[in-house]
Amino acid sequence: MFLTKGHLASPNKFKELEDLRNLLSKLKVDYKLPFDEEDLSMLLLSVLRCDDISSSYGILKKKGKRRYIDELKVKAWLEENLIPNTVVLRMDDPEILKLLFFSIEITYSMFLGESRATLMQKGFRERRRSFEAIVVDQFIGKLGEVAVKRFLEVHFNVNVELD
Known part of the structure; x- marks a missing residue:
């Protein structure tokens, strides 16, 4: 899924990406995530904004002048960082x-x-x-x-x- 600087600069443009919505809804089901798609997209956008091409996450790749999201790295980020470090609090706690x-x-x-x-x-x-x-x-x-x-x-x- 290709991104522009505009997608990274604007949360609304980022959330409008059809491929992104499909990916996030699939990940939500596969990993049984306690987030809705909007929260998950904002978390991913935050990671992408701080994730330069040489960082340890490596989610954002560059091909020529275009940037794209490496879906395998997104899954690795979910498994290694987001899911283990998420604390869920419920009102009946x-x-x-x-x-x-x-x-x-x-x-x-x-x-x-x-x-x-x-x-x-x-x-x-x-x-x-x-x-x-x-x-x-x-x-x-x-x-x-x-x-x-x-x-x-x-x-x-x-x-x-x-x-």
Whole structure:
């Protein structure tokens, strides 16, 4: 599948490639990937953008003035990098539920004045943030901690306890 610099520069042009969509849907089924085609295409585009011709991935090949994707290298990248390093978190996971309750609890204590955290949004004009906005910010901020914890437990066999 041949690419131009325009395809690499524009995610929309990249996603419109029919051959790419076919490849990604086939890979999604073959490898039972937990991504949809759009997420998978953005991951692949990121790799292609940082993957020069001489890099270790070698997914992007050059033939004359044209560039093309080596499908075997894409499969190798999936098997060696993406799949082993992917952490899947589900909403019914006890850690995620605990995190949700913690986010609601800490936000509630902020509204009661039991915390030194601010309810105001920083910026030129400070405005009061809603309860929901603060819960979401708390949840997203801590979600990364849960993902890193899971990654460390799986890949380094350590027990991480979050507070």
